[in-house]
Amino acid sequence: MEENNVTRRRPSGRRRPPGIDVPRHRRRYTDHLVEKAHKKTILLVDDDPLVRSAMKMAISDDYNVLEAEDGYQGLEVLRNHVSEIQCVVTDIRMPGLNGSEYMAKAGEVTQDVYFVIVTGHKGEVTESKLISDGSGRLSGFLEKPISNDELKYQIQKAVELTQIQQDRARANYNAQQLVEAVETIYAATNEDELLQLIIDNVSRFMSVKTAFWALADSRNNLLIRGGSDRFSGLIGDPIEGNPNLRSADVEAVRKAIEEDTVTENEHIMALPLYNGVILLFGNPLIDARDKNFIRTYVRNAEQALERMHLYEKLKDANTKLTQLDKMKTKFTDIISHELRTPLASMKGYLFLLDVQARPKLDEETTQSLEIINNCTNKLVAIANDVTNLSRLTSAEIKLRLTTINLAQLFQDIQKEVELFIKYRNQVFQTHIEEGLVNIVGDQEGISQAIKNLIMNAIKFTPDGGTISLKARQTTSTYEIQVSDTGIGIPESEFENIFSGFYEVGDTSYHHSGTFEFKAGGLGLGLRIVKSIVSAHGGDVRVESELEKGSTFTLLLPKTITPAAT
Incomplete structure (x- = not known):
């Protein structure tokens, strides 16, 4: 028998099982409790209590150890401690539920934890016999008698594989939870609702059972605005003197506010939010990955708050x-x-x-x-x-839709403006695309829109300039175009010119007139044009180049769906 081996032979009396290193000293109980939270947890499943005891003694300095005397009890322990267990060491031969069957059942509980199989004979079991769809994950084998070094090596390997698998699963889970949490906060309709959603999501999705938010008032007092668990129902209370918080916690909160940075201690984690709002989370044993998740979540919350404030403004x-x-x-x-x-x-x-x-x-x-x-x-x-x-511009626009003969319309408009054209020594041209005879629309409104454009062209085109009135069609629209060789319009003014009571240029030089060069008016002409065309379901397009002229195009749909008829 090897000196450093574990054997299944039951030793007599209270003799120490061979091959197991007994700890040289016992740590104090309080130290043990502190370290326990940071140790990985191993589940030992074996029907022989001496073998379990020997393995436990070999690894207890490095790991928290849970035990089960058979496969059924092993399943119950696994279910109750699935979030803690990092490795399962199980015997292959056990009464009731053997190791192979136990692995298959354990796969229904978790797919993240890796197993180490203990077997008494080489060739007794192979990986292909153990692994089936849905079974637990196999890390390796231990053959009896078990050496301490091999036991620790196999457990360490399984723990590392479990950690990788759990990190991957946790990252996927966190990503999904983050998406869900962010979707909920962006659906909030007001600030209080949003902040409460943040608190609820932190408590729901992360390992934080207590959370609240605080806001500094005009006197720099930190007041609770809402929270969960111990802080629920404390709205309006100052955090100073709160029995759940120490002076160090309050200092951390103030530092987060003053320096706009995340602060934390062993008790709380304080994160600044938009506009001075502070979130605080109960901090004991928060995993570093959770902290990163919280930071990411709060950054999204801050953006949601900023958007909400901008929306309210x-x-x-x-x-x-x-x-x-x-x-x-x-x-x-x-x-x-x-x-x-x-x-x-x-x-x-x-x-x-x-x-x-x-x-x-x-x-x-x-x-x-x-x-x-x-x-x-x-x-x-x-x-x-x-x-x-x-x-x-009211909601009571009534269009009188008729068939309009374009040639007659252009002729009537030319007669109305020819006196002004003659006075300014300008040239007026008309052209209608071949095959285009009639359009459908409100004749009075369309006539007014065209005349407004022509009168603007007369006023802002120098003497001797040219003004053109043209019509063409596309598959879906009629296009009526008024062009001039005038002074042009800055591109930056294209949106403004359709506003009512608006005039391009310095109004201190405004002078009234009907057709004189650069004569101004109330600034309603183009606004009326836009309203008439919009009532037909159309649009107005403007193109202009300074000192070369402007072109306004009325885009009238062939199938009219007027704003109101």
């Missing part, structure tokens, strides 16, 4: 803009009404003066009357623009 700003827009619409409605009422009276009296008094008036008075009439007409046009803007 945007929501508030949008609400204010909506209120301002309603006030603007109401204001324009009132102004339009207040302008049109006296203007109607002025137009009426001007008509009577023109019919009844003109023959009696001298030339100077007649010219003055014409100036008054022209100014009144200009005010009426402004009032009409304001009324049209209010109507077109």
Whole structure:
């Protein structure tokens, strides 16, 4: 018999089993408890208590040891301690449930823990006989009699393989849990709900049973805003003096706030969050991998909080803009009404003066009357623009869809603007693509949109310039294009020009006019164009180059799905 071997022969009396090194001293019980938490756990399954005792004595300095006297008890211990056990050493020959059957059953409990098989004879069992689908993982064999060195080597190898497998499984699990946890926090609708989800997820997915968050108030007092376990129901309480926290814990929290960094001690882990919010997690024996997981999770939580705060700001700003827009619409409605009422009276009296008094008036008075009439007409046009803007930007747009003959439409528009074109010594050209005769739309609205574009082109094209009105079609749209050889528009202004009451350039140099070069107005023309085309379900495209001219294209769908009809 070898001096350093374990034999299955039962020794007489209390004689030390041969081949087992007895520890030279016993550690103090308190030291043992401290180290126990850091040792790996081994499960020994053997029906011979002396063999189990001998193996336990050989490895107990390095490992926590659990024991089972047969395969059935081994399954029960494995189920109860599956998260702790790093290796199972089992005899192949046992009553009831042998080692091979035990491995097969153990595979239903875990696929992460590796097994070492103890056998009495070479060739008694092979790896192919032990391994089947769903069985436990085999690390190696131990042949009796067992040497201490071989026992420790096989256990160390199995522990390392188990650690690799558990790390891989844990990484996959953590990745899945992280995805689920992040999805929940991004679904939160307010800050309190989000923070509570963070606490719940930490408690649910990680080895942290106690968690809470705190926020420094205006006086720099740290107040609890919510939590789990011992901290639930303590909202508004200061963390100073809390029986669950020591002064060192409070200092760690303050350091996390002041230095914006993760701080921890043996009791807590404090992580800063967006906008001064602090999360604290119960920290005893938190695995380093869990800490990394927590950091990753909190970084995502911080982004979610930041997004939520930005969303709230945007929501508030949008609400204010909506209120301002309603006030603007109401204001324009009132102004339009207040302008049109006296203007109607002025137009009426001007008509009577023109019919009844003109023959009696001298030339100077007649010219003055014409100036008054022209100014009144200009005010009426402004009032009409304001009324049209209010109507077109409301939800009550009603399109009168008809078949529009493009040639006739272009001819009518040319007659309306030819006096202005002639006055400015400009050239006006029209072209309709061959085969394009009719389009469908609101004739009054489309005519107004085209005239607004042409009047803008007249005003911002120098004398002698050229203005073109063209029409073509694609498979899905009609395109009506107004081009000029004018001063152009900066690309940075493309979005702004369709806003109401907006004028490109310095408004301090604004001067009113109908067709004069660079004459300004209320800045409603293009806004009205955009509203009319949008009501048809279309869009307006703008192209421009400074000092070379601009092109506005109305894109009208052939199949109209108007915003309101």
